[in-house]
Amino acid sequence: MTTEQASAVQVRTATEEDWPHILKLDNFAFGAHIADLKTGITRDLAPDDNVLVATIGDEVVGVTMHYELQITVPGGGLVDAPGVTWVSVAPTPRRKGILRSMLTEQHQRCRASGAPVSILTASEGGIYGRFGYGPITMxxxxxxxxxxxxxxxxxxxxxxxxxxxxxxxxxxxxxxxxxxxxxxxxxxxxxxxxxxxxxxxxxxxxxxxxxxxxxxxxxxxxxxxxxxxxxxxxxxxxxxxxxxxxxxxxxxxxxxxxxxxxxxxxxxxxxxxxxxxxxxxxxxxxxxxxxxLWARILDVPAVLSARAYFSDLDLPFEVVDDFLDQGGVYRLRAAGGGEPGECYRVDEEPRVRITAGDLASIYFGEHRADTLAQAGRVWAVDEESLDVFDRAFATAATPQGGMFF
Ligand SMILES: CC(C)(COP(=O)(O)OP(=O)(O)OC[C@H]1O[C@@H](n2cnc3c(N)ncnc32)[C@H](O)[C@@H]1OP(=O)(O)O)[C@@H](O)C(=O)NCCC(=O)NCCS
The missing domain is CATH 3.40.630.30 (Gcn5-related N-acetyltransferase (GNAT))
Structure with missing residues (x-):
């Protein structure tokens, strides 16, 4: 594919006529012939409005979709979570930005619909960090x-x-x-x-x-x-x-x-x-x-206000988000011990800085801010701020996903 062709990529909602092409893409991408049963189940899980295709001319060259799922957050809150799946691009126009175009459109739509967090199971560990996803269950x-x-x-x-x-x-x-x-x-x-x-x-x-x-x-x-x-x-x-x-x-x-x-x-x-x-x-x-499971926080205040925290905290922190509009400084206020926190945007100097993906990883309790700081991925103005942040996000129980999709 030439650069000119790549710039002619269109991303749109799928129609009935796209399905034979979607199935073909998926078969080639994952190396298996999809049976009718699985196709029917997928179509029930992802109504056509949730399915996006990328096209060049009249050729379908990429697909992504989401199931309407829900995830439990620490403290027992239940949060709607689009489950991104069936992501594939034809092998002929690989690495020309088609995945990026599709995920941009998909996540903007999910965000506009009010979904606070999206989730996925990843075929490879190197793909989704750049889109603000972090692993949340092991x-x-x-x-x-x-x-x-x-x-x-x-x-x-x-x-x-x-x-x-x-x-x-x-x-x-x-x-x-x-x-x-x-x-x-x-x-x-x-x-x-x-x-x-x-x-x-x-x-x-x-x-x-x-x-x-x-x-x-x-x-x-x-x-x-x-x-x-x-x-x-x-x-x-x-x-x-x-x-x-x-x-x-x-x-x-x-x-x-x-x-x-x-x-x-x-x-x-x-x-x-x-x-x-x-x-x-x-x-x-x-x-x-x-x-x-991997998660991408689509609405920082909504998601951070949904969980309970392990210990008290009240500090401004910055989220770095290169993919969506969630970057900026927020204050998170929480009393440890079961009550949900309160999170809102502020115009203050942050005491901790973390990427959107790493925030998702510590949010569910599988990973710790302290470990990420040692790896050079979380910055804190001082040890005490890091310690308060780290302890507040810890969870007593290990998270578990329960579903591969
Ligand atoms: C993974 C896949 C969808 C990528 O499609 P693509 O159109 O070639 O990807 P893009 O060109 O849009 O790449 C977007 C970014 O992801 C990176 N990327 C893409 N595939 C990657 C991979 N397998 N590993 C690491 N990085 C990857 C690109 O380098 C690019 O980075 P940048 O934008 O930061 O420079 C495609 O290779 C595919 O269909 N693979 C087989 C099926 C699969 O594994 N799907 C994912 C299911 S969870």
Missing amino acids: EYTRTLDRRFARFRDTTADPGGVRLARVEEAREVVPAIYDRWRRTCAGAVRRPDAFWRGVFADPESDRGGASALFYMVHADGFVSYRVRDHAKRMTVEVSDLFAVTPEAYIALWRALCALDLMQTITVSEPRTSLLPYLLDNPRLPRITGSFDL
Whole structure:
């Protein structure tokens, strides 16, 4: 593509006629042929008004869209969050600014609609920082050899787990997830159409493993696939959500009682109860990690006024935003201990300076301002201001995203 062609890029709302082209772009970008089921679910999650295409002449060369989601913030507030997804540009006109044109239009529209924060799951870690996104939840893959799992004498044995077929799981699991996600910062609401995909469990989602198995407790559930590595059977946990520690313990006792299975892999946040339940806390080995969710704050006062803070603060701080209009100085006033803060623009000298992406990262509690300052990414006028800022944004519990999209 020539520079002239690149400047002829138009970004507009998608129409019905664009869909065959959108699917083609997505297939090539992600290297998989999208099944009709997934297309239908996507179209339910993202009505056409939420879908943008980039065109050169009459050729569709890029797509981005958003689902209407909601995220839980520290303290339990629920905030609407467009979930940016299906982002792709044709390989022929790569690195000509088409993604940037689409995301600019998309985020200006989201901002104009009043959405306070947008979220996404990123295919690569190097793309979205420049657009003011920061990673907000981390997942750690833990692998344990089930044959050696022994629970401590102090670990309860609450019971209450039953095996469920998919038809039974469908009746109870979404409501349990919904209870869980309201208790956990960073957790994303799963719309009904998303659950349709989960329960349909198409062959193409299984990666060669079994269909999903479900175990259900009144306050939690686990779903998993079994992979048979030449008779060394592995349980790959897909979802494990528990509203209470009792449900979590009961589900792990049931998983660890699957005698013919050799290993169990599960993806959990940094802090996990699992090692504390076992005689050998080293048994669940961390074998991988990834950032699940990223967030972009679209409205700093609205988002910062929505969460509760860990400790008192009252100071002016500056947000650096190279992509949207959220740069400037704000004052954040909060009393630690559960009440939401109060944030508004001011004309004052800042005591702390932070980028929009890093602010999103510390907001949900996974990352700390202090760490970012040590890395040279957060500036503070003095140690005390940094300390106050750092402690106020800390959270008692580790955030967890709950949904990949
Ligand atoms: C990622 C993708 C959408 C980029 O499209 P593009 O039109 O080539 O991107 P642009 O030219 O608009 O690039 C915008 C900026 O992002 C940077 N960028 C783009 N892709 C990048 C990547 N994979 N890694 C790091 N930086 C990237 C560009 O260097 C550019 O930086 P700048 O504006 O600060 O100079 C495209 O490569 C693609 O479709 N990839 C496969 C699908 C995918 O991974 N989608 C993302 C899903 S979350």
